[in-house]
Amino acid sequence: MEKLIRGIVDFRDRLLPQYVDRFKELSNRQTPDTLFISCSDSRVVPDLLVSTDPGDLFVMRNVGNLVPPATVTGDSTGDVSEASAIEYAILVLGVSSIIVCGHSECGAMKAALTSSTPNEAPNLEKWLHHATSAVFRLDQEGPLDKRWEPHNQLSQLNVLVQLEHLNTYPIVADRVKEGTLRIFGWWFEISTGEMFAYNKGRRRFEVITDKSAERIISQMKTKPKSLPKSENH
Numbered sequence: 301m302e303k304l305i306r307g308i309v310d311f312r313d314r315l316l317p318q319y320v321d322r323f324k325e326l327s328n329r330q331t332p333d334t335l336f337i338s339c340s341d342s343r344v345v346p347d348l349l350v351s352t353d354p355g356d357l358f359v360m361r362n363v364g365n366l367v368p369p370a371t372v373t374g375d376s377t378g379d380v381s382e383a384s385a386i387e388y389a390i391l392v393l394g395v396s397s398i399i400v401c402g403h404s405e406c407g408a409m410k411a412a413l414t415s416s417t418p419n420e421a422p423n424l425e426k427w428l429h430h431a432t433s434a435v436f437r438l439d440q441e442g443p444l445d446k447r448w449e450p451h452n453q454l455s456q457l458n459v460l461v462q463l464e465h466l467n468t469y470p471i472v473a474d475r476v477k478e479g480t481l482r483i484f485g486w487w488f489e490i491s492t493g494e495m496f497a498y499n500k501g502r503r504r505f506e507v508i509t510d511k512s513a514e515r516i517i518s519q520m521k522t523k524p525k526s527l528p529k530s531e532n533h
């Protein structure tokens with residue numbers, strides 16, 4: 301805790317001066333173009349990993365970067381917190397990209413793989429059910445990349461499963477279909493600090509480098525959104 305308090309003082313003295321204008325500009329509105337869904341793990345630090353500033357990312361984090369699927373009416377089958385973040389990001393902020401970012405050495409994936417959660421953690425056990433399809437897929441179809449250890453193989457498949465869960469929300473699926481929203485699977489490898497992106501054509505996660513960056517950026521381009529009805533008149 302002491303580190304946090306000293307950090308606040310250090311931020312105010314050393315870093316805040318360079319952010320003052322940005323915060324002032326952001327005080328009344330935010331226009332992030334990306335919803336970033338990642339694990340709560342302390343080693344996954346979204347803004348650091350993608351060099352973003354305040355106002356750039358709308359972030360939703362939870363244990364295992366899970367997205368409970370929705371029913372046909374768009375109601376979450378799990379906790380409504382994740383669904384609320386998705387609705388807010390799309391309908392209020394109008395984001396054009398959603399990224400589900402998993403990571404190596406994820407405790408949630410290790411627990412899901414071995415079906416072992418601590419005693420007195422009924423909520424955690426229930427929550428991890430949203431990763432069950434990934435465990436099933438690893439068992440039935442095998443890993444995307446055999447070089448990784450089983451819990452990391454599961455973590456990669458889990459990203460794909462959560463992308464599918466995202467697509468069960470009509471507000472996501474409709475926009476993906478019309479091309480005004482793109483969804484992507486990323487995976488962060490802690491020991492090297494490298495970020496991987498899922499390459500659909502090759503069915504594997506590949507390191508994002510200066511070479512692949514341009515291709516990924518072009519995939520993120522969306523069609524212009526049609527104006528809300530009230531603005532068409």
Ligand SMILES: [Zn+2]
Pocket residue numbers: 339340341363364365403405406407408409
């Ligand atoms: Zn994790």
